[in-house]
Amino acid sequence: MFLTYLQQSYPALWANLNLQRQDVLEAPIDFVILESVVTFLAGEITGNSSHVDRVWTFLPPLYTAYFTFLPLLSWAPPDLKTAGVSNRALLMLATQYRKFQRRNSSEEDYRWALLRDHIPSVLYKLFNLGFIAFTQHVLLFAQGLPAYAATLQPRAAPTTTDQVLFALGVVTVLIQFTADNQQWAYQNFKRGNKLEKPWPFADCNWTELDAKRGFVAEGLWSVSRHPNFLCEQLFWFWTSLYPILGEPSHSGTLSTTPISYYPRWPKSFNPRELLTHPDVTPFWPLASALSIAILFAASTAFTEYVTSGKYVAYAFYQERVGMFSPITTLAKKFWLGVTGRLATVDAVVWKDEKKRE
Numbered sequence: 001m002f003l004t005y006l007q008q009s010y011p012a013l014w015a016n017l018n019l020q021r022q023d024v025l026e027a028p029i030d031f032v033i034l035e036s037v038v039t040f041l042a043g044e045i046t047g048n049s050s051h052v053d054r055v056w057t058f059l060p061p062l063y064t065a066y067f068t069f070l071p072l073l074s075w076a077p078p079d080l081k082t083a084g085v086s087n088r089a090l091l092m093l094a095t096q097y098r099k100f101q102r103r104n105s106s107e108e109d110y111r112w113a114l115l116r117d118h119i120p121s122v123l124y125k126l127f128n129l130g131f132i133a134f135t136q137h138v139l140l141f142a143q144g145l146p147a148y149a150a151t152l153q154p155r156a157a158p159t160t161t162d163q164v165l166f167a168l169g170v171v172t173v174l175i176q177f178t179a180d181n182q183q184w185a186y187q188n189f190k191r192g193n194k195l196e197k198p199w200p201f202a203d204c205n206w207t208e209l210d211a212k213r214g215f216v217a218e219g220l221w222s223v224s225r226h227p228n229f230l231c232e233q234l235f236w237f238w239t240s241l242y243p244i245l246g247e248p249s250h251s252g253t254l255s256t257t258p259i260s261y262y263p264r265w266p267k268s269f270n271p272r273e274l275l276t277h278p279d280v281t282p283f284w285p286l287a288s289a290l291s292i293a294i295l296f297a298a299s300t301a302f303t304e305y306v307t308s309g310k311y312v313a314y315a316f317y318q319e320r321v322g323m324f325s326p327i328t329t330l331a332k333k334f335w336l337g338v339t340g341r342l343a344t345v346d347a348v349v350w351k352d353e354k355k356r357e
Contacts, residue, residue, distance in 0.1 A: 024070065024077070028063055032141045035059075040133035049112040049128055052136045059137070061096040063144025067151050068093045080151065087158050089150040092242050095169035095235075111302060139295060142288040143236055149243035149285045161245045168238045176231035178202065179220045183228070186216035209351040214311040217349055223326040225317065226300055230324040233293050240289040300324075316348040 035055075043049040068089040071080040112132070116124050158166075181199035188194065190211045204218035220227040300323060308314045320336065322328025336342040 024075070028066055028141060028144070032137050036129075036134040036137045039137065040129045043128050043132065044125070048108040049116070049132050050108045052132060052140075053109060056140065059140040060143035061093065063141055064089070064093050064096055064147040067144055067147040070148075070151055083155050086151050086153065086155060088153065088156075088162055088242050088246055089147045091158060091162055091166045092147050092150060092239055095166055095173065095239070111299075111306060114306060136295075139288075139291050142291055143239070145288050146240045146243050146285040150246065153243060153246050159246070162242065165238050165242055165245070169235060172231045172235045172238065175220070176228050176235070179227035179231065182219040182221060183216050186210070186218070190214070213313050213349070213351070215307060215314060215317070217317055217321070222321065223329050225304070225321050225323050229296050229300055233289070233296055233324070236292050237286075237289040240285040243285050244283060313348050316345045320345045320349055 039051045042051045069085060070076050071084050071086075115127070119127075178199065178201050181202035182204060185198045185202040186204070186206060189206045201219065206218065210218065224230055304314075304318065304323075308318070320329075320332055322332060333342065336345055
């Protein structure tokens, strides 16, 4: 609907954009717009702005499934129907199955409530519409685009690279599950609710000293301040590499130069020549992973700003453990050891001597 309106109302712009196969993108883009409107209205009506969070693990597999099974749909282009479903796209979809099963909370993200209380109501409504509702849904849609790129590629049996990326995806999801559940188990312990059957490796034998600290710093959280966020970013990076490391999308079975199916810059923009250059264009699936990484970097910075104001020991935790990468944690540990502050920082973060390295 949106693309049809754009094509009919702005034919000159449509010609410059060079968007082909608009019927393929029509349904998911209309769905993004619908979801954005529904999410915004739901947030305004209920006073809870976390409705996107509840579908965060559901929508990327949905978009990936759409592009994976696109050749089976009645509106698919003839050459895609002939080629059939891509094995590479199927592998990408299979790794997302476990992500779909992650736990989602019905509570509102405390950051939205905090932001709502500190800015004018009109500004928050604009933020809710522009970022929370619309931008996040666009980013979730973007996570399905690597599957679209894989669908446009020549059909072949899964390569060794595909199998390695699949294994990395599965391992990453399992680690993310463990990190999420370690945090979940810690929060329950802090509130006095010990879980009867925690996820394997989720129970880190917390003590009352750990509970008084206020935030989890054991298990995977001892080598990364946000191991779950790290895994989320890595997962979409592995996913974006499937089509990039696969066969070039402009050769092989699909010989009608599918590279021209991708959106291009208007001719009046200088970057168009760069982005459509055959040596650059195949890397466009990375845009989905990079967009998620930017979102998490900004979101995590805000989260830590709030957390550091609540817990005295968090500044020491930041000094001792890297935000995402365990390699940064090793570097921080080395530097604290060189400067003679390692024992002091460790004593503040891990008051239980048995938990200090």
